[in-house]
Amino acid sequence: MNDVITRITMDELPGLAQKMFGEGQRLATLTAVDLGDGTLDLLYHFDKDLVLSHYRLTVPKDAVAPSISGVYFAALLVENEIKDQFGLNFSGLALDFGGHLYLADEVQNAPFCKLSLTKKA
Amino acid sequence: MFMTKNVLKNLFSKSATRLYPAEVRAPFKGFRGMLENAIDVCIFCKKCQLACPSQCLKVDLKARTWECDPFACVYCGVCVDVCPVASLSMRDAYRPVTGEREMIFMQGAPKAVKEKKEKKEKDEA
Amino acid sequence: MARTILPFGPQHPVLPEPIHLTLELEDEIVVSAVPALGYVHRGLEKLCEVRDFHQMIQIVERVCGICSKIHAMCYCQSLEEMMGADVPRRAKYLRVVWSELHRIHSHLLWIGLFADAFGFESLFMQCWRIRERIMDINEATTGNRVVVSVNVIGGVRRDLSREHQTWIGEQLKLVEKEVLALKSTIVSDYTVKSRTQGVGVLTKDQAHQLGAVGPVLRASGWAQDARMLGYAAFDELDFEPVVEVDGDCYARLAVRFREVLQSVDLVRQALTRLPEGEISVPVKGKPNGEIITRVEQPRGELMYYIKGDDTKFLDRLRIRTPTFANIPPLLAMLPGVELADVPVVVLSIDPCISCTER
Numbered sequence: 001m002n003d004v005i006t007r008i009t010m011d012e013l014p015g016l017a018q019k020m021f022g023e024g025q026r027l028a029t030l031t032a033v034d035l036g037d038g039t040l041d042l043l044y045h046f047d048k049d050l051v052l053s054h055y056r057l058t059v060p061k062d063a064v065a066p067s068i069s070g071v072y073f074a075a076l077l078v079e080n081e082i083k084d085q086f087g088l089n090f091s092g093l094a095l096d097f098g099g100h101l102y103l104a105d106e107v108q109n110a111p112f113c114k115l116s117l118t119k120k121a
Numbered sequence: 122m123f124m125t126k127n128v129l130k131n132l133f134s135k136s137a138t139r140l141y142p143a144e145v146r147a148p149f150k151g152f153r154g155m156l157e158n159a160i161d162v163c164i165f166c167k168k169c170q171l172a173c174p175s176q177c178l179k180v181d182l183k184a185r186t187w188e189c190d191p192f193a194c195v196y197c198g199v200c201v202d203v204c205p206v207a208s209l210s211m212r213d214a215y216r217p218v219t220g221e222r223e224m225i226f227m228q229g230a231p232k233a234v235k236e237k238k239e240k241k242e243k244d245e246a
Numbered sequence: 247m248a249r250t251i252l253p254f255g256p257q258h259p260v261l262p263e264p265i266h267l268t269l270e271l272e273d274e275i276v277v278s279a280v281p282a283l284g285y286v287h288r289g290l291e292k293l294c295e296v297r298d299f300h301q302m303i304q305i306v307e308r309v310c311g312i313c314s315k316i317h318a319m320c321y322c323q324s325l326e327e328m329m330g331a332d333v334p335r336r337a338k339y340l341r342v343v344w345s346e347l348h349r350i351h352s353h354l355l356w357i358g359l360f361a362d363a364f365g366f367e368s369l370f371m372q373c374w375r376i377r378e379r380i381m382d383i384n385e386a387t388t389g390n391r392v393v394v395s396v397n398v399i400g401g402v403r404r405d406l407s408r409e410h411q412t413w414i415g416e417q418l419k420l421v422e423k424e425v426l427a428l429k430s431t432i433v434s435d436y437t438v439k440s441r442t443q444g445v446g447v448l449t450k451d452q453a454h455q456l457g458a459v460g461p462v463l464r465a466s467g468w469a470q471d472a473r474m475l476g477y478a479a480f481d482e483l484d485f486e487p488v489v490e491v492d493g494d495c496y497a498r499l500a501v502r503f504r505e506v507l508q509s510v511d512l513v514r515q516a517l518t519r520l521p522e523g524e525i526s527v528p529v530k531g532k533p534n535g536e537i538i539t540r541v542e543q544p545r546g547e548l549m550y551y552i553k554g555d556d557t558k559f560l561d562r563l564r565i566r567t568p569t570f571a572n573i574p575p576l577l578a579m580l581p582g583v584e585l586a587d588v589p590v591v592v593l594s595i596d597p598c599i600s601c602t603e604r
Contacts, residue, residue, distance in 0.1 A: 005536075021455070024454065026454050026455075026457050027457050028457070028547075028549060028566065028571075029457075029549060029564075029566040029570075029571065031551045031562075031564045031566075032564075033553055033561070033562045033564075034562070043551065045538065045549070045551075049470070050470060050472070050474060050475055052538065052540075054538070072455070072457070073455070073456055073574050073578075074455075074456050074457035074571065074574040074575075076574065077570060077573055077574060078566075078570070095280065097282075100284070101283055101284060102283060102284040102287035102603055137375050149382070149385050149386035150386070151386070151387075151389050151404075152385055152386075152389055152390070153389040153390055153395075172300065172301070173301075174297060174301035174302075174303070174304035174305055175304070195304060195308075195393070195395075196390060196395075197304045197393075197395040198389060198395060198403075199300075199301075199304065199395075202403065211389070
């Protein structure tokens with residue numbers, strides 16, 4: 001790994017977003033990774049003057065993560081994408097596509113989740 | 122007045138485009154056009170099938186067949202790079218248009234080793 | 247005044263690719279814009295579960311048709327760093343050559359399309375005529391015109407012969423001459439100026455807060471270019487990011503126009519300093535761990551997140567394409583714009599929708 005990833009909890013996230021916004025950090029993007037045991041890693045990548053800082057938030061799939069799109073409007077597309085692909089719900093999305101940003105209305109499941117651990121082996 | 126130069130230039134210069142079917146530009150050397158297999162050289166090792174990113178190749182060692190779906194092929198040339206006997210090659214010409222979807226199916230000659238075995242068996246008998 | 251809802255796209259004469267915007271209008275002025283995506287979503291990130299990491303090179307090239315080389319380069323750089331490969335210097339220089347050629351042809355394509363967006367057909371044709379020289383260089387040196395498939399983990403697949411190098415030099419001279427001949431039309435023409443100046447303004451603060459990247463960010467006064475990170479051979483080449491301060495469509499046009507000339511210069515520098523040696527090294531092992539890599543695409547900063555778990559299939563591949571980051575700034579540019587200027591503003595971010603949705 002070329003950069004350090006700091007772990008954060010769900011309660012710290014809104015405060016962190018505010019702090020980063022105040023420091024003039026640009027939100028590069030979010031990354032969701034399915035860990036395969038019913039939890040997701042949400043990685044928040046911030047950039048300032050070409051230096052990246054990363055924060056890792058591990059959330060259960062059925063949890064509702066706080067959206068940072070109220071602070072960083074740029075987060076709304078990627079949070080909607082995660083909602084589409086991993087089925088993770090966000091509270092307080094600035095613009096909610098309801099899990100159908102890319103997917104057609106009749107698609108019900110989240111395509112990017114691993115079906116089970118056995119499939120990976 | 123401002124345009125005169127351009128007008129004159131355009132009047133007496135060649136057009137920037139070609140009248141395509143009548144005038145065809147020669148292909149560049151090393152252009153990846155059509156995928157070809159010299160089936161006599163092919164050893165049916167399946168290396169190309171495993172490396173192909175679009176999974177357009179089907180190789181059967183037992184039946185000694187090599188099949189390519191030219192409509193799924195992405196012309197990346199990876200199969201040519203991994204081929205251990207250099208039986209695969211890329212020809213520098215575009216695949217002509219066709220009216221229907223067709224596969225490239227190649228049947229290799231029966232295994233030469235078999236004949237040797239048969240010979241041996243005959244000799245032993 | 248009553249508000250009108252107007253659907254813009256997915257099929258629209260100026261859009262090369264499908265994106266839908268629901269525009270709320272007050273008289274002729276846009277009040278708000280809501281995007282709808284999903285017309286070209288292909289699930290390429292998901293494919294990493296069924297294609298091994300060597301095959302993924304060709305798949306990530308197909309994320310974007312115009313800057314295929316740069317996607318593959320970013321992907322290969324990530325895996326090389328992960329598996330500890332020492333890429334030969336000649337390969338790094340060759341990567342610069344091809345990626346800058348891609349930037350030239352992408353920007354020329356965009357200037358053409360942009361001119362077409364405000365009805366300047368002959369400028370469109372001239373730009374695409376010049377672009378054809380770059381496509382020829384691609385075809386002759388890599389074997390294909392657009393999706394060049396020239397990267398491999400550990401280096402590049404093709405070498406440039408001496409004849410090729412001189413020929414590229416000659417062609418670039420012609421490209422530069424022809425682009426400079428268009429300069430007065432692109433940068434100081436009355437028609438171009440009247441349609442682009444002061445339209446779709448993105449202020450310096452807005453650009454940064456909304457996460458704009460690439461020419462959109464640089465046109466708003468930020469000197470930020472992922473090439474400054476010095477990946478491939480960019481650390482050994484002389485290079486200054488192109489910056490404009492106005493933040494309107496004209497500034498974005500000017501940034502891209504100047505970047506064409508800059509890229510021509512970068513290709514020349516890379517060719518003159520091209521070191522001798524190997525073009526690739528064999529890389530053993532399987533990807534393990536996490537990595538984040540950034541490179542500069544014609545449209546902006548491209549970011550790859552790769553997680554490997556020591557198998558031949560990657561655990562997760564996430565691609566943050568530049569247009570994905572530039573859509574929130576676009577939504578901020580549109581309010582206050584006249585309906586007739588919407589196509590110009592939409593095109594000014596150089597939208598690549600197939601990139602965005604992957």
